[in-house]
Amino acid sequence: MLYRYIFLIVLGLFTGNTVLAQKQNGEDTANASTLRKQIAQFVKQQGKVKYISQGVISHDGKLVAWAADGPEGNSTHGIYFAPVKENLKITRVSASAGEEYYYDTEPEFSPDGKQLAFLSDKEDGQNQIYLANTTGSPAPAKKLSNFKGYVSHLKWSPDGKYISVLYVEEASREPSPMAAIGRKVGLIDSILNKDVQRIAMVEVATGASRQVSPAGLYVFEYDWSASSQNLAYTAAAPPGDDNWYIAQLYQQNLASPEAKWVYKPEWQIALPKWSPDGKHIAFIEGLMSDQGGTGGEIFTVNSEGKGTPKNLTPGRKCTPGWFKWMPDGNMLISEFVSGSVAISSLNTVTKATKQLWQADASIGATSTSLSLSVSDTKGGPVVAFVAHGWSALPEVWVGTFKKLKPFTKLNTEAKLPLPPAKNIVWHNEGYNVQGWLLFPVNYDPVKKYPLLVTVHGGPAWIATPTWMAPDFNTTVYPQMGYFVFFPNARGGYGQGETFTRANRRDWGFGDLRDIIAGMDAVAAKYPIDTSRVGLLGWSYGGSQAMFAGTQTNKFKAVVAGAGSADWLSYYGQNSIDKWMRSYFGASPYDDPAAYAKVSAMTYIKKTKTPALLLVGEHDGESPPPQSLQYWHALKELGVPTQLMIYADEGHSFYKPEDMIDVTERTLEWFNTHMPAR
Numbered sequence: 128m129l130y131r132y133i134f135l136i137v138l139g140l141f142t143g144n145t146v147l148a149q150k151q152n153g154e155d156t157a158n159a160s161t162l163r164k165q166i167a168q169f170v171k172q173q174g175k176v177k178y179i180s181q182g183v184i185s186h187d188g189k190l191v192a193w194a195a196d197g198p199e200g201n202s203t204h205g206i207y208f209a210p211v212k213e214n215l216k217i218t219r220v221s222a223s224a225g226e227e228y229y230y231d232t233e234p235e236f237s238p239d240g241k242q243l244a245f246l247s248d249k250e251d252g253q254n255q256i257y258l259a260n261t262t263g264s265p266a267p268a269k270k271l272s273n274f275k276g277y278v279s280h281l282k283w284s285p286d287g288k289y290i291s292v293l294y295v296e297e298a299s300r301e302p303s304p305m306a307a308i309g310r311k312v313g314l315i316d317s318i319l320n321k322d323v324q325r326i327a328m329v330e331v332a333t334g335a336s337r338q339v340s341p342a343g344l345y346v347f348e349y350d351w352s353a354s355s356q357n358l359a360y361t362a363a364a365p366p367g368d369d370n371w372y373i374a375q376l377y378q379q380n381l382a383s384p385e386a387k388w389v390y391k392p393e394w395q396i397a398l399p400k401w402s403p404d405g406k407h408i409a410f411i412e413g414l415m416s417d418q419g420g421t422g423g424e425i426f427t428v429n430s431e432g433k434g435t436p437k438n439l440t441p442g443r444k445c446t447p448g449w450f451k452w453m454p455d456g457n458m459l460i461s462e463f464v465s466g467s468v469a470i471s472s473l474n475t476v477t478k479a480t481k482q483l484w485q486a487d488a489s490i491g492a493t494s495t496s497l498s499l500s501v502s503d504t505k506g507g508p509v510v511a512f513v514a515h516g517w518s519a520l521p522e523v524w525v526g527t528f529k530k531l532k533p534f535t536k537l538n539t540e541a542k543l544p545l546p547p548a549k550n551i552v553w554h555n556e557g558y559n560v561q562g563w564l565l566f567p568v569n570y571d572p573v574k575k576y577p578l579l580v581t582v583h584g585g586p587a588w589i590a591t592p593t594w595m596a597p598d599f600n601t602t603v604y605p606q607m608g609y610f611v612f613f614p615n616a617r618g619g620y621g622q623g624e625t626f627t628r629a630n631r632r633d634w635g636f637g638d639l640r641d642i643i644a645g646m647d648a649v650a651a652k653y654p655i656d657t658s659r660v661g662l663l664g665w666s667y668g669g670s671q672a673m674f675a676g677t678q679t680n681k682f683k684a685v686v687a688g689a690g691s692a693d694w695l696s697y698y699g700q701n702s703i704d705k706w707m708r709s710y711f712g713a714s715p716y717d718d719p720a721a722y723a724k725v726s727a728m729t730y731i732k733k734t735k736t737p738a739l740l741l742v743g744e745h746d747g748e749s750p751p752p753q754s755l756q757y758w759h760a761l762k763e764l765g766v767p768t769q770l771m772i773y774a775d776e777g778h779s780f781y782k783p784e785d786m787i788d789v790t791e792r793t794l795e796w797f798n799t800h801m802p803a804r
Contacts, residue, residue, distance in 0.1 A: 203228030307777030584666030676736035702747030743776030
């Protein structure tokens, strides 16, 4: 459960070694006003970084396209393409004849490379499919669709006759558990099942459209067969937010209105993909705590549902997160390896792998994706993807694996004080654990520095190098004199399924011991002031922050964003309760002791740790009553605490002013409760 997507970062980095003023009781609002001005300047500085949401390669490997911020910054997002061998000849694709910029996303080349399809919100914020030619003089793109609802996941059929999307007709909200939930009034069952995401396809020649998948199935991910006659998809009965965790594999012939069941997974399932010969469907299955946070092992199953699925990556000490069938029937995979990412080839017969590329970086627009775009060229694949790291701003990378390098130069002029980082490895209870340590600005090994420990969400997720560390934008804190530590404890990705499943029915115990062992390893090597160590996290990380205060006194203060204090009551309050079944094997109604064992409220009288609690008003994943319950207990017990509920926000925050406020409050909290001596 509970990791956070932040697609547009609204906080930048301070220049210089500025330490924020502490806000003591009785202090007037002057310091808060000054702080807000500093952060506003921060926003302006980081706003110079171009956000790149996607990079794609044409099937013949000759053209590359990307979606990135336009000249007006984050308020616009445009589509661009260029020949791979002449990357200075860049063409902007637009839904408009003029200089207007809209939010255009998801570029995809047609199979023959002569057209580029994309989504644009030109018409009153409603995404529609647009088509642009990649040959001849640039011209305004042609609108192809007339949807009324939420549109995403654009794909071409292999024969080039259709463009398909996932479509929620008359959607009441963005179809994501991260989005703010609506009001729950009226007959609740009807409200929950109102939005159904289906596959819709548009005929390129005529613009005629129809919804293909059955109305009774909520589709999450899908793929075309090479024949363009069949679709494979993961789906479940609505509602979508919750039932993703029990999704199954289906296939459907376009001549039939009915879905054909193929496979029921033991765990969660993602990325269904047809084999080139149409005889098999491959997918990733594993213990996943969030839709979109894909990680597990790669399986294939007979496309008719016959026989037993075959595991192609058993026992790997890494976590595949994406794959693509190649024309020869083998695969290209990208995976988390410890705290880094790698791309490898996979022989689907022998299961042998060969690493082709590895980097201390993140692949994808954010640190929550491992997707690539791969050509079908006979001379070997040409790939395109967005990459960024602790000290590298995002760019589109293009090339073969022998010559892979940045293709765009969108962020060469954005000069930011990116912090130095170290890969930290330690041992605990039989595990080799890994994490990342960011160094404070103007680091002096003679001085002692405070440490902030940032726990990632999930728990089935991972912290990889990124210039825009999620949750609290924690890459900013080194600029204020803090070490920042990102531990990848048991329960996360990067070391195989056994490691990912190691905290089932054990939240907050084994993983917290891994974190503390990592803190000790860092303190043994670097000048950490162990009397000034704080913990912060969002989602599952926020729950860990609540729980840690009841188990140890090592943290002088914690900040819990969108956390859960009582897993028993949480089960009945949140919008995605089915994710917990995979971790506990039963509901709290059948096994309440298992849920109570890992709940902060069970041990609440033990905590003396000051806690700041932050949550969105309409958070369906971590409802505000969970933070309210923890805050109420600390108030009654006399432990310093504050609770801030942000109006209209969901699990992910989208208002810049709220993100600024999160940063301001977090820094003030640690400065106040971990003052310099």
